[in-house]
Amino acid sequence: MLDWLFFQLAAFWSSFRNTFGKQSYIYMTEQSPKVFEKHVFVCVSGKTCPQEGACEVFDALRKEIFERGLKSKIRINKSGCFDQCGNGPLIVVYPDQVWYAKVQIDDLKEIVEEHLLKDRPVERLFYDGSGRKACTR
């Protein structure tokens, strides 16, 4: 009897979660306003990125976006540590979830022109995920 009751409760909970969880997810993805076309985060305050030139890259990227009149479409934000130290300056671009590593100021025009404006990510700067160990020291 107890097994049957437990099974009924589990089935009800699963059904409830699937029904209302999915509706909530659909609402968030289809109804949410698109505030910016691209949202770019630059790690500027962790253990290593600031020493690797991240603040200068952040300033230069923000200036580039401002001078091109893209401020209302592309948002550049400072970020804390991505927990991927040692590969900075690190940049993440959403909604594409593209990570760039060791970005230099000279790379920014290409990132803006190719990725942010034409949706063609710059593969030569892709992050390989190797910074995880540096953060856990």
Ligand code: FES
């Ligand atoms: S300092 Fe930039 S990822 Fe940790």
